[in-house]
Amino acid sequence: MDQLIADLKGQIVVQLKLKNIKREDIGDDQPLFGGGLGLDSLDVLELIVLLKQKYNLRISNPEDGLKVFQSVRTMAEFITANRVQNM
Amino acid sequence: MxxxxxxxxxxxxxxxxxxxxxxxxxxxxxxxxxxxxxxxxxxxxxxxxxxxxxxxxxxxxxxxxxxxxxxxxxxxxxxxxxxxxxxxxxxxxxxxxxxxxxxxxxxxxxxxxxxxxxxxxxxxxxxxxxxxxxxxxxxxxxxxxxxxxxxxxxxxxxxxxxxxxxxxxxxxxxxxxxxxxxxxxxxxxxxxxxxxxxxxxxxxxxxxxxxxxxNTSSPNDLACIDAVATFYKPEAATELRQLIDSFLVSGSINYSDIDLLILGNNGDSKNDEIYSQLQQSVFNGIPSINYKHLCGEYPTSTGFAAWLAANIIKQNNIPVVLNQGKIPKNKINKILIYNHYQNIYHSLILMSSC
Missing domain, CATH: 3.40.47.10 (Thiolase/Chalcone synthase)
Structure with a gap:
């Protein structure tokens, strides 16, 4: 899980072109939206594409997105759970 | 307008x-x-x-x-x-x-x-x-x-x-x-x-x-835009001359009122023929400068030309890189920008001091 969280932070910094933010600046449980990293609705789309491109995972239910994208940890938990389900 | x-x-x-x-x-x-x-x-x-x-x-x-x-x-x-x-x-x-x-x-x-x-x-x-x-x-x-x-x-x-x-x-x-x-x-x-x-x-x-x-003047204005016109694929130089004539007549402007021409010559010998023809006819005797050696050729380069004209009028100064001492230092009240892009889109922008 720790390695996955570290990978995700790096991928988020690159995919969202975050300026002046390094992967180590992002807390595992830091809210991604609503005052956390200051991300917006366009970034949600970027994160959905990130999950598809890097982990081959789709979010079919929009309400799942609210839970999945709360923090890097919730993203990592979603990836882990769905990878297991797919196995 | x-x-x-x-x-x-x-x-x-x-x-x-x-x-x-x-x-x-x-x-x-x-x-x-x-x-x-x-x-x-x-x-x-x-x-x-x-x-x-x-x-x-x-x-x-x-x-x-x-x-x-x-x-x-x-x-x-x-x-x-x-x-x-x-x-x-x-x-x-x-x-x-x-x-x-x-x-x-x-x-x-x-x-x-x-x-x-x-x-x-x-x-x-x-x-x-x-x-x-x-x-x-x-x-x-x-x-x-x-x-x-x-x-x-x-x-x-x-x-x-x-x-x-x-x-x-x-x-x-x-x-x-x-x-x-x-x-x-x-x-x-x-x-x-x-x-x-x-x-x-x-x-x-x-x-x-x-x-x-x-739409209202102020002491800080750089210049005025008096009129703009575009011509699509004029067939020959004669038609272009007529269009320019009409443009100036509609604004009650004579050629002799124009203090400076800013022309869109781009260094391509064929492209620049049109400017030469006009300078030998309707634009004959009007001081002129080119601008594309500074910004290059691109479809909206007249934006740069308009910026240039506004500053020339405001400062009443033609930079050396444009003038090279050829144009006497008279008061510049009226500038006409004429440009064509690939001999398809031709345009005139008339600007003046406020």
Missing amino acids: KAYIRSAIAISPQKTFNNPAFLDDPAEYRNSRLTSIEPDYSEAIDPRSIRRMSRIIKMSVASALACLKDAGIANPDAIVTGTAYGCLEDTGLFLTNIIQENEEPVTPVAFVQSTHNTIGAQIALLIKCSRYNNTFVSGGASFENALQDALMFLSENNAANLLVGAMDEITDMSHVVLSRLGLYKRQPVSNLNLFDTNSKGTINGEGAAFFLLT
Whole structure:
């Protein structure tokens, strides 16, 4: 899980072109939206594409997105759970 | 239909941003690609907003915000932009992503920002302007059409002011493609010697220029825009001469009233024939300067020419790099910009002192 969280932070910094933010600046449980990293609705789309491109995972239910994208940890938990389900 | 230019800002291949001395230190390029001299955008745009912006968006937004700041206007009554190629970098990125991802879902930002009206929208979002917002995409007449719309909007809609701009960018991909079409010089040439080459091809250029126009004069105005006209594919020089005649007659202007011509010569011998013909006929005896050795050739280069004209009128000074001492120092009250882009889009912009 720790390695996955570290990978995700790096991928988020690159995919969202975050300026002046390094992967180590992002807390595992830091809210991604609503005052956390200051991300917006366009970034949600970027994160959905990130999950598809890097982990081959789709979010079919929009309400799942609210839970999945709360923090890097919730993203990592979603990836882990769905990878297991797919196995 | 007359508008007062309260402020004019350009980012171009010359040092034109952040109020440097007026073209007294011209940048020299020894290839066929003139790239804009860009400022530190973090000083002009909120860093949180920059991360997704491509180069043309940054150039344009920085120019627009500086233009509004110079004019002391936070929120204009309208935003009108003109661009031929739009956000080329994002367009190329988006198309490349589609291929690389085998037509699977791709990142949305490049797609969202690949549209031509992205720039007008970005400016509006940043300053929270929900008023009239329009973008003109009409090849080499894009800026002129935006300008005409701006003049009509000011006269017909009780608008006090508006922001109008021109922008186009070069990307690596577009430069390769346009070079293959034979648009640019094959041999290295200094842009400062562009008009001495007498050969085929021109030099590629880019830039963003923004103007804050008002319908009432103020002591700080740079100049006025009196009239704008565009002509699509005039058949021959005689027809072009008639169109220019009509343009001036409609404004009750004589050729002798024009103090300075700014012409769109681009160093391509065939392209420049039209200017020579006009200078031997209707423009005969009127002092003239060229400008494309400073900004390069691109469809909205008249934005740079209008920025140039506004500053020449305001300062009553023609920089040495344009004049080279040939034009006597008389008061410059009236400037006519005549340009054609690939002999398809011809345009006239008449400007005067306020």
